[in-house]
Amino acid sequence: MGLAASQSRFLSLTARKNDLELTGQQINQSRLQVANVTNQLFNVVATLDPDSTQALQLQNRIQSLQTLDKALELQLRRVDTQQQAVQTEIDAVRKVIDKNIDITFKAFA
Numbered sequence: 001m002g003l004a005a006s007q008s009r010f011l012s013l014t015a016r017k018n019d020l021e022l023t024g025q026q027i028n029q030s031r032l033q034v035a036n037v038t039n040q041l042f043n044v045v046a047t048l049d050p051d052s053t054q055a056l057q058l059q060n061r062i063q064s065l066q067t068l069d070k071a072l073e074l075q076l077r078r079v080d081t082q083q084q085a086v087q088t089e090i091d092a093v094r095k096v097i098d099k100n101i102d103i104t105f106k107a108f109a
Contacts, residue, residue, distance in 0.1 A: 002100070003097065003100045003101070003104070006093055006096050006097045006100060007097060009093050010090065010093045010094065010097060013086055013089055013090045013093060014090065016086050017083060017086045017087065017090065020079055020082055020083045020086065021083065023079050024076060024079045024080065024083070027072055027075050027076045027079065028076065030072055031069055031072045031073070031076070034065050034068055034069045034072065035069065037065060038062055038065045038066065038069075041058050041061060041062050041065070042062065044058060045058045045059060045062070
């Protein structure tokens with residue numbers, strides 16, 4: 001792979017890594033919002049009679065939110081795995097670029 005192609009690949013991988021970081025931040029923000037709503041519902045349930053219909057409905061809602069949080073956590077793990085793979089490829093391309101630069105300068109020396 002030539003220097004220009006390597007540099008192009010490096011730039012596209014860097015852009016992909018940045019996109020993945022943004023996605024991870026958005027997922028974390030969603031998880032934070034879910035946690036806040038869950039906390040508010042827990043506070044409301046604490047003031048109700050545990051056997052009341054309203055308390056049972058809120059507990060079901062809390063369980064649904066916890067399921068959503070688990071799904072978001074799985075998404076975040078996938079994004080982290082992709083990010084690690086992209087970082088590994090970035091490191092490999094960086095080595096190729098460094099090698100091309102060394103060869104080029106040795107040829108002119």
